[in-house]
Amino acid sequence: MSQLPIRKVAVLGAGVMGAQIAAHLVNAGVDTVLFDLPAKEGPPNGIVDKAIANLGKLSPAPLASKSLAGAITPANYDQHLDLLRGCDLIIEAIAERMDWKKSLYDRIEDHVAPHAIVASNTSGLSINALVEALPESLHARFCGVHFFNPPRYMHLAELIPCGKTRPAVLEGLETFLTTTLGKGVVRAKDTPNFIGNRIGVFSILSTMHHTAQFGLGFDEADALTGPLLGRPKSATYRTADVVGLDTMAHVIKTMADTLPDDPWHTYFKAPDWHTALIEKGALGQKAGAGIFRKIGKNIVVLDLEKQDYRASDRKAADEVVEILKTKNPVEKFARLRASAHPQAQFVWALFRDLFHYSAYHLAGIADTARDVDFAIRWGYGWKLGPFETWQAADWKQVAGWIAEDITAGKAMSTAPLPDWVFDGRSGVHGAAGSFSPARDTDLPRSSLAVYQRQRFPDPLLGERFAPGETAFETDAVRLWHDGDGVAVLNFKTKMNTVSDGVIDGVLRAVDAAERGFRALVVWQPNEPFSAGADLSGAIGLLQAGNLAGLESMVANFQQASQRLKYSLVPVVAAVRGMALGGGCEFQMHSARSVLALESYIGLVEAGVGLLPAGGGLKEIAVRVGANMPASGDLYSGLKPYFDAVAMGKVSGSALEARELGLARPDDVVVFNPFELLHVAKAQALALAESGYRPPLPARAIPVAGKIGISTFKMMLVNMLEGRFISEHDYEIATRIAIVLCGGEVEKGSLVDEDWLLRLEREHFIALAQMPKTQERVMHMLKTGKPLRN
CATH class of the missing domain: 1.10.1040.50 (N-(1-d-carboxylethyl)-l-norvaline Dehydrogenase; domain 2)
Known part of the structure; x- marks a missing residue:
């Protein structure tokens, strides 16, 4: 028994740790009830309600999306103990007082389901001493599960058995903690403060x-x-x-x-x-x-x-x-x-x-x-x-x-x-x-089945894992496989930036995948997925006065994105960490993205005085046009994207990336980053098994045109006059609006992807020649920080 059917979890204690454990459970889609004492004044659930409300104010954010706060069910010990009967796992997370914990166990023991597991989040109290407060029938289902603070971000979860904990309970919990909650589990002995x-x-x-x-x-x-x-x-x-x-x-x-x-x-x-x-x-x-x-x-x-x-x-x-x-x-x-x-x-x-x-x-x-x-x-x-x-x-x-x-x-x-x-x-x-x-x-690593999902687990000193068979390798990329029909493409540049070599590697990888593989996965063995385009290469071409070379570089970038989108085999982007600028555009053009929860995705080019030109703005216009509401109001569909791109917004999680529209509703979110490649391969093979064909070329994209551009400009003028943005910010945002709206055409005009890609190139080159943009690019290269000029 390595899997436990954990559908619903109760967390006892709405303090700092308890509330944040509940938050991470709902991040993972686990139905969660958060308990505490009844409030002495006001609504009985006041203590829990306040704790849930506070989750949205904390930094770093315990919730992967603020909207998830409403998914936590508030409860108190006086009125709602019957809710425990429907819970498969009960996590006690009250203060580190042995007497308080034992008193709470006495209170809940008659309400625990016959199959449910009870775990204490104690940071160091004896598990064997705690279990004595529970009836004998619960001893085999009791253990310690010690999350580290903050629970969403700290990878460690210590799993501590008492003397009578069933091995199957430990195996099932370890699997749940590893895959569902994304933790690195260490089994500790029942000694003070554990490991x-x-x-x-x-x-x-x-x-x-x-x-x-x-x-x-x-x-x-x-x-x-x-x-x-x-x-x-x-x-x-x-x-x-x-x-x-x-x-x-x-x-x-x-x-x-x-x-x-x-x-x-x-x-x-x-x-x-x-x-x-x-x-x-x-x-x-x-x-x-x-x-x-x-x-x-x-x-x-x-x-x-x-x-x-x-x-x-x-x-x-x-x-x-x-x-x-x-x-x-x-x-x-x-x-x-x-x-x-x-x-x-x-x-x-x-x-x-x-x-x-x-x-x-x-x-x-x-x-x-x-x-x-x-x-x-x-x-x-x-x-x-x-x-x-x-x-x-x-x-x-x-x-x-x-x-x-x-x-x-x-x-x-x-x-x-x-x-x-x-x-x-x-x-x-x-x-x-x-x-x-x-x-x-x-002793070797655990042989528990869940760890078979980790092709490259977190390595210890000196550990090496089979690198797979190389299909081809350059200074910028490596394409390899495990003989399973899935080609895997890694970037080798600093911060996995998109250089000329990476662009050439992407084009070559798609060609190789179409000839000899069932699918292609773009995955990096290290964070980030990609910090964006290679700015140093672009500024070098500008300083040399080679505008034709710069335009060719942008065109090649767009071609690489389009090859990912229209590949005859499914391309899956496996994203972890930052996917900024060009990295974001590559994942937008993949057939599907598999995103680690901690994925920070955004089109951030405005911060260096440019606009996205690897097909990102084109892809937004395509998506909005394809989902145009019955009212035909393209502007309302474009505005959230425009705000995100013009302000250089970056998602705080994979779930926020969905909310920003930079990830799709059917893109998959993975909680354990070491399982990312496994899930991406599985998704790629599932697409291949379903008889995957790329989307038909978008040849009739409705655009907002001149009316949309004018509406965006009115908003920008107000921001400029209110000194919320600089004149150069206004220039950049206006050009972003022009591309998103399809240029100076009539509202509702139908254009194709080539039209939008040409607009991207045209306005990217225009911005790149401006002194203030070049100042921003140089400042970013020198300091790693944006310049607002």
Whole structure:
């Protein structure tokens, strides 16, 4: 039993986590009931109603579309416990109080369906202790499911069985979490804080200790423990502010209370400054002040010496930055350890104690080193987990250094490294799998059927997956296959931008697919799908005065889009991450798109002073014309698209891309990005099996014409006079309107695709020659940011 029929889910607790778990469930199309206590005043569901309303205000957005808020059913424990009988899964997500959780279990136990699974979203309380509050009949259907905050975006979900949880329940939940909710599941042992928070919170405590030891400022420590170490921009102390200093203190206290025998126990306490901030109500981001504080446009940071805030301006030293940017990890760690600079010593100490703690506790908290590395990568956003980092830096050498520091009293604990560290190994990850101390062997990845859907799972250090058979490869693209009749096209340019080489590769790939394959999938092994057209190539042609070359480049781009649309075999675009400009246009011209939930799609050319000219505006006009309402009001159909293109709007999810009209209603949304290629191939083969034929050429497209252009211009004039847009914005938007409306023709005139493509080229070239557009393009190339001139 690897699949559970989970049709309806109840979430108990409408706090920050509970409400956001409910939001992600409805993102995935799961019928969801959100419970909390009845309100003391006003409507009984007031607490839940307020929590649901707040979902639309949060950033990052828990809901993939604000319209989904209405899909959550509000409920309270006094009136609606009977609703639990219709739920297949019940997720408890109330505060981390054992007595409160047990009291709630007593309240619901008579209302749980005989088949339903009950799970706690506890971040560290004992699952075996919690299950004792439930009747024996529920023990086999109880476990922990720990989502990380925010649940929509953090890939990790820890699955923690109690002693009596049925294996089939765990397998079914793992499948549901992986495919339906898009999670990376790690099975954890029932130990305090499980895996992610056990290692992650220790890393934070270690950072706090060493920040004081080496006399660094909080901003200085964050400058060192963010992207320079392959970790999120929020680094350590900004993360603490975001999480909440009171929440952080609670987690630290849980470690102190539940791990009295941990050799590092003396460090399991919040520093005095941390406690003082909490007492003052400076709890972090939610209180407007914490370790950091924003005053106007300036960020200030707590200075312990001054007992006040100061400008947040301390940086990582140049010589330390140079060490940390060393590409060879063996050389980097050797230089860190040898350096006398306090910042380098600080970083080495962080890694030393992290490696020491992770190795010492591995056998107790996880089945394999893989589980620890994935928990930290997926739950904390690190590029590499602790064991991967250690292995890459020369396992034996680093182990020797750690042992030396333990002996010299430099490490945070005198506990010895486990014997297995020194058994001659060069690491814990290899071809046979990842090391399990409890079994004293390497264990392969899970063989659960759901993982067969991941052609290229998230790789651990050194892992390589069969690349497939190459059909052809150039500097810009690779076409390959697995012998299943589906050709897969990858781009190889930086950010997968659409260069001349990519355009040529697309044309060649469609030709190859029509000759020797049943379908073609455009998929990238890395994000983004495509950041758009290669602006540097366009600006180079302009600077050389080669307008004919520029027009030829645009024409080739349009030809590639049209070949995708009219290919004799189905073309499926598998999109993950950004699909901007030309990337968006390619997916618009595919027979179908399969979109990861976190797909950010938009025609953003206006930001660099241009308009979409890879067929995107043409395709919008075709779609609106084909769906023209009975009233014949093309303008109303075009206006939402015009607003999106002129303002350079980018969807906040695949569901929003549908709302913007940049994805179609029948385009498929996938929640686990590692299943994207599998689903895209399945969709492509299904289209092929159905006897796919491309659409007939659009030769009679009704357009809004001069009337539509004039109506758009009236709106733009008002915006210009109100100073909402610049004169150049007006120029760009006017030309977008001209193309969308089919040019200066009569309303309702019928045109073909070539007519619209010519308009795209004409107005693209005109804008490209304007100095202000060229300023925008150069500014974007130099800074990566748009210029409003």
